[in-house]
Amino acid sequence: MKQQLKISEAVVRRLPIYLQVLNELSIREVQTVSSQELGQKLDLNPAQIRKDLAYFGEFGRKGIGYDVNYLIEKIRQILNLDTTHYAALIGAGNLGHALCNYNTYLKDNVQITAVFDASPSKIGTKINGLTVQPMDALRSAIQDQHIRIGIITVPASEAQNVANELVASGIDGILNFAPAILKVPEDVRIHHANFTTELLSLAYYIEKERLERDE
């Protein structure tokens, strides 16, 4: 792999999307693809795609394009998709359920191996083969099972407390689904998957469109 310049987050976030499209192409047994074609499928500038990939190495062939399967393999390597990361999920509500089932889809890469909830009525129940554990079992589970990712699916009011617990347990990264801004130390990576933000901004643009049409 090429000497890592500084790779922007925007680039890293596009890689999984490239992979999505490439996987589809692979299934359809397409051999090669050009940045032009990828750009069309993804609504991205071909130059950007070439530049993104070039951060990590020379994966294409001039005059030909990219070998689909080779590029898949390379992106999988970059994203470390062959290393399994164990994750704990906190909050066994509907969203938690949904993510546990998604688990099957994610397969080996990120694997939820422990589920926690504060509610006595949930503790002891099973979700996709995992028994819901009480919150005070969190720390030892994280340490014993080498869990590195915490997935927060509790209500917003509880999210910071849960984040604190995760940090104290030595977690490396958090994926937060609660609509709340969480404070964590600098060395803990936190990503937000807040769809209310998406929904509200979507509504904004729809309404704006409508108002402009009606003018």
Place this chain on the structure above:
Amino acid sequence: MKQQLKISEAVVRRLPIYLQVLNELSIREVQTVSSQELGQKLDLNPAQIRKDLAYFGEFGRKGIGYDVNYLIEKIRQILNLDTTHYAALIGAGNLGHALCNYNTYLKDNVQITAVFDASPSKIGTKINGLTVQPMDALRSAIQDQHIRIGIITVPASEAQNVANELVASGIDGILNFAPAILKVPEDVRIHHANFTTELLSLAYYIEKERLERDE
């Protein structure tokens, strides 16, 4: 409201986040807040916050800061949070369930008023008071109930078909949860809430961190 220059998407996406923090402050009965304080809470540059807000008007007072409740009201106006948008949800799996329940949280703003699924075993069941309808009821429901937003929570393989149906029914916007790139006409707004992307990029950074530590 100020003459709308061109407001970037980044700005619009930050507004709901500002609102989140402001709501918390309002609950704690904080009267005023400075861009400095907001910046600290949100890990954003205060100048950026001032600039974002200034796109829409002059909401603050020099030397004082922003009145929390007034700013909340203004942002709610900008985002049209007092207009209700009706939404249809397609895909009554766990994720669909989770979103329907979230519905209560979103309250008046975006309201899911119809749920659809292709699977005969799901049709007729109730989710949060709504009866799951077959796919061929989609078009008339959208048109009759003035539904403007479609929320896609079906598997990736079905997502494009559902999107096509929604577009044909005259939808204005789509929030897509399926891990797939969807093609829609230019006048239909599409937002993606793809948490696998978040999860994979999170795993990338965690692994990178670890590798750098171990060097």
Place this chain on the structure above:
DNA sequence: TAGATTGTTAATCGATTAACAATC
């Protein structure tokens, strides 16, 4: 008045796009 903080212009930074030599 002195201190604080906005709104806004100018400076900086970074990301996207265009252009093109290299080469399959």
Place this chain on the structure above:
DNA sequence: TAGATTGTTAATCGATTAACAATC
């Protein structure tokens, strides 16, 4: 060879940050 397409440098565009006059 001619056509296509990469990898990369240079140009452009846009977003973030700094700085500061205005003013509460």
